[in-house]
Amino acid sequence: xxxxxxxxxxxxxxxxxxxxxxxxxxxxxxxxxxxxxxxxxxxxxxxxxxxxxxxxxxxxxxxxxxxxxxxxxxxxxxxxxxxxxxxxxxxxxxxxxxxxxxxxxxxxxxxxxxxxxxxxxxxxxxxxxxxxxxxxxxxxxxxxxxxxxxxxxxxxxxxxxxxxxxxxxxxxxxxxxxxxxxxxxxxxxxxxxxxxxxxxxxxxxxxxxxxxxxxxxxxxxxxxxxxxxxxxxxxxxxxxxxxxxxxxxxxxxxxxxxxxxxxxxxxxxxxxxxxxxxxxxxxxxxxxxxxxxxxxxxxxxxxxxxxxxxxxxxxxxxxxxxxxxxxxxxxxxxxxxxxxxxxxxxx
Ligand SMILES: [Zn+2]
Numbered sequence: 001x002x003x004x005x006x007x008x009x010x011x012x013x014x015x016x017x018x019x020x021x022x023x024x025x026x027x028x029x030x031x032x033x034x035x036x037x038x039x040x041x042x043x044x045x046x047x048x049x050x051x052x053x054x055x056x057x058x059x060x061x062x063x064x065x066x067x068x069x070x071x072x073x074x075x076x077x078x079x080x081x082x083x084x085x086x087x088x089x090x091x092x093x094x095x096x097x098x099x100x101x102x103x104x105x106x107x108x109x110x111x112x113x114x115x116x117x118x119x120x121x122x123x124x125x126x127x128x129x130x131x132x133x134x135x136x137x138x139x140x141x142x143x144x145x146x147x148x149x150x151x152x153x154x155x156x157x158x159x160x161x162x163x164x165x166x167x168x169x170x171x172x173x174x175x176x177x178x179x180x181x182x183x184x185x186x187x188x189x190x191x192x193x194x195x196x197x198x199x200x201x202x203x204x205x206x207x208x209x210x211x212x213x214x215x216x217x218x219x220x221x222x223x224x225x226x227x228x229x230x231x232x233x234x235x236x237x238x239x240x241x242x243x244x245x246x247x248x249x250x251x252x253x254x255x256x257x258x259x260x261x262x263x264x265x266x267x268x269x270x271x272x273x274x275x276x277x278x279x280x281x282x283x284x285x286x287x288x289x290x291x292x293x294x295x296x297x298x299x300x301x302x303x304x305x306x307x308x309x310x311x312x313x314x315x316x317x318x319x320x321x322x323x324x325x326x327x328x329x330x331x332x333x334x335x336x337x338x339x340x341x342x343x344x345x346x347x
Contacts, residue, residue: 025077027179034082041230046270054180055079056106057272060234064204067096071234073110078183080110101236102222103129105140111190122192125221130191139247147181215257216250232268241274242324246334251294255287285322297338311335
């Protein structure tokens with residue numbers, strides 16, 4: 001009887017590994033590797049896209065004694081599928097767990113390729129948002145609606161391009177965009193099947209993996225993943241190497257929540273966009289930006305300026321020494337969001 005039970009457990013794990021990739025999604029073809037796996041500690045990798053496939057956000061791969069944990073699973077079923085294929089070059093251990101840092105499409109739209117036996121962990125709010133209508137939200141709508149036009153433009157540019165090297169580059173861009181579009185058509189937003197509200201800790205052999213909610217910020221349900229022994233933190237879009245999208249954010253609370261991040265003991269940040277870094281001053285720079293963008297946009301609203309006009313006029317160039325800002329203006333979606341919050345709205 002005992003042997004039978006052990007047999008079944010092994011069998012279930014085996015089936016889960018196979019089923020995690022049982023049906024190949026559309027749009028996976030690409031040339032060369034789609035990911036660079038930057039090793040940041042023994043068994044911990046920061047997976048950054050190479051550009052041969054649309055992956056958009058970064059993920060992190062945590063290889064434990066007996067299993068693998070993935071933090072964020074990219075922009076599409078195709079991107080998550082290819083990630084799993086390339087993870088096999090690092091380890092043959094099964095992926096048992098996925099952590100979504102937040103609900104945004106470039107971090108959680110690979111969820112559907114995982115078998116239901118794989119634990120997908122996220123904040124309660126992330127589950128709520130992915131169960132709702134995430135593809136109807138402006139951020140995703142802007143993304144998907146732009147694609148047919150981009151494909152059309154690339155086709156025209158390829159036809160007109162005489163230089164073979166430039167033509168080949170454009171052809172790669174076209175392939176990347178067409179594949180992404182094909183995969184988006186198969187999208188079925190899939191929520192976490194395990195949720196937390198403040199904190200959860202996973203133990204894998206000697207490794208401890210803390211999942212922490214630090215307050216509202218980039219969304220109302222971002223979590224960070226802290227590896228206390230390795231002194232590293234995976235931050236998704238709560239803290240990136242540059243500016244984060246603000247469409248679902250709470251800028252004032254975000255600055256305060258980042259204060260809670262500072263209190264954690266870590267040395268290295270593996271962000272959801274951009275390369276890993278150790279410079280903690282980046283948190284201060286981003287907090288200063290958030291406070292200023294809130295103050296400046298609020299001031300313009302009080303003066304009766306429209307959100308559209310404010311987006312053009314809000315001048316954050318004084319932060320350009322530390323953040324990628326070239327000229328006055330903020331994304332319209334950021335101005336709209338701040339206006340919405342000032343009017344007492346917002347999710
Ligand atoms: Zn995001």
